Structures are given as structure tokens and as C-alpha cells.
Amino acid sequence: MVAWWSAVFSGFGPYLLCQYLRGTFLTLAEVILNTLAHINEGMIYSFCGQFELAKVVIEPKWAFGYLTIYLVAIADSYRSAIYQNKLHHLAVLEYKGIRRLHISPMEIQYIEKKNPIIGALYSFFLPGLGQLYNHRFGLAFYAMLW
Template identity: 40%
Template structure:
């Protein structure tokens, strides 16, 4: 494996392993990324490892949504209470929400298409990447993980799967917002009363405005952790193949026409 530091020693890099996580350039479905941006502005950018843009869009979504009471109005409209939806909705910031929402969808789609082109070039150029990082902030290294284990951990509390993958930035973000959403929605309190059989009390304590954030947020952390486990495993296998090829394969080795490597 080539020894390098991620400066300008290669035109494009396949990945970077650092103490805060592992970043990979790989092909993604732009429609899936755009759909996550539709579900929650910023999620599409987080999938693309664009953390600053993603976190800013998520903060914007929560701030404007809370100020306009958009989630509560949506709940009323879904249940047919149109007049209640009109009464609770604050339109002073609502029209600022629309262009940012559309921008997040468009920009995540556009960026995915561009990164897919770069991913193809990286594969053809056999872009280099490091496999181990150690410094004062911590240790990170490539290893093969079980996607099922990731899936089971992230089912418990959002961010556990990200911690398992050593995605520190996203794990901190996920855990922080999980606490905020669960606390202000009174979700655990509602579950507590539901277990006791007091359905009416369980329903009354829930805050629909905060509770509406949880489904998209919860399933996003599951999807993000699982797909990245799969991509990390591919990267691990590629590094292993490159190492064996460079250290043990004869330079005179050639494949005959029609022969396949098994």
C-alpha cells in the first residue's frame, strides 16, 4: 500500500481515515439522496459527508419549523382539522422555509451526480487512501464490520450505529438531536403510560410538534449507518486486495483471455 498524507500527492483520493471517522467517495443513487432531503432538509447532505451544509440545513429546518408550528399544522391537516391547522400556523417565516427546502433537495441531487462522476474517475485511477490514523484525539482504522450488528445497535438509540462505525461527528449530532426530540416530545413518558395501559394519558402527554421529527430522523440514522457499514467493508476488501497484489503477486502475472480471478 502506498504511503502518503492527504495533501496534493494524488489528483483524487478514494477515502480518508482520520480520528473523527472515515470518509469515502462512492456512487450513490441521487434520487434516494434527494428523497432524504425531502424527508428532512440536511439529511441528503449528511449522507454525502457534507457535514457543515447538512448541519446548517437541519438547524434551519428545526428553527423555522418550531417558529411556524408547521409540524402541528400538518398533524391537524392530516386528521381533517383544517381550521385548527390554519389557526396554529404562523406564516411570518413560512415563505422563507419553502426556498431553502427546495434548495436542499436540488443541491443534494446535483452534488450526488457530481460525486458519482468523481467516484467513477477514482475507481479508474485507483485513487489511494490510508487505512490507519492515530493522534492525540484518538485511533481509527479500517476493519470489517457486520451490517446486521450495526442495524441492531442503531435500532436501540440513534447514534449507536454511528459510534460503532467510529463516525464521531455524526454520532455526536445524532445523539444530541435524539435527546432533544425525545425529551421535548415526551415520547418515553408516553410509552411509560402506554405500558401501564393508560392510553388516554399516553396520548395527551405527547407533543405532536416535536414528535413529528422522530420518524424521519430515526429511520435516517438506520439507513445511514447500515449503508456505510456496507461501504466500509468494500473499502476494507479493496485495501486488502491492493496489499496482496502489491506485496505477493508476481509482476509477470497476467490473465489469459477469458480467465477470471476467483
């Protein structure tokens, strides 16, 4: 799941893993490199069948940078998710309790049962409201700003 969200938009995978600084840097890097490489313009031309214009518009050196960030974000998110799953498994084996509340400088995390339909409805009306419902304040305000 985390690798999929990183493939959708670099930085979303780390956000799901509560790695906000890494997610912010990857998101900004993708936006900047996408703009410099003119990826979206090339996609529009290629979807319209104007392949020669797509070749002319895309900047190859920035496109390779974009590809690098894109692939690194997917691989790093997958690696981080596997590592966090291993830590969770070790905690379960050692009978360590899981904290229901964690307060850090970046956010407050609660472990409680939530209704995913309500979160989806909130996000439908305004991106980020579903994250507020889930008490993921850093991700919520970041989504609202974008």
C-alpha cells in the same frame, strides 16, 4: 438515496455525504423555520380534520422559508451526490488508489466492510450508536444530541 434522506429531514443528505457543517446548518434551519411556521401544529390539525384551525395556525411567510430550505436541501444533496460519483468514476479511470483511512479535523473515516444488521441494531437501542459502529463520529454525536 441522498435526496430521499434530505426529503426525510433537511440536513440528513449532507450528513451521508460527510458534509457535516452544511448538514448542521440545514438541520438547524429546518428546525427553526418549522417552529416559527408552526408546520407541525398545522399538520396535527389537518390530520384531525380541523382544516380551518390548520389555516389559522400556519404562518405563511415562515412556511415559504421552510419550503425553500426543504427544496434547496434536496436539490443540493442530489447535486453533491452526482458530483461525488463523477469524482469517484474519474479516480477509477485514472487508477488512483482509494485511501483506506482518512483523518480530518472533523472525523476519522475508515473504509472497511461492516455488517448493516449490527449497525441497525445499535441504532435501535440508541440513535447514533450505529454511526459510531460505522466510524462516523461527527454524525454519531450529532444524532445522540438530538
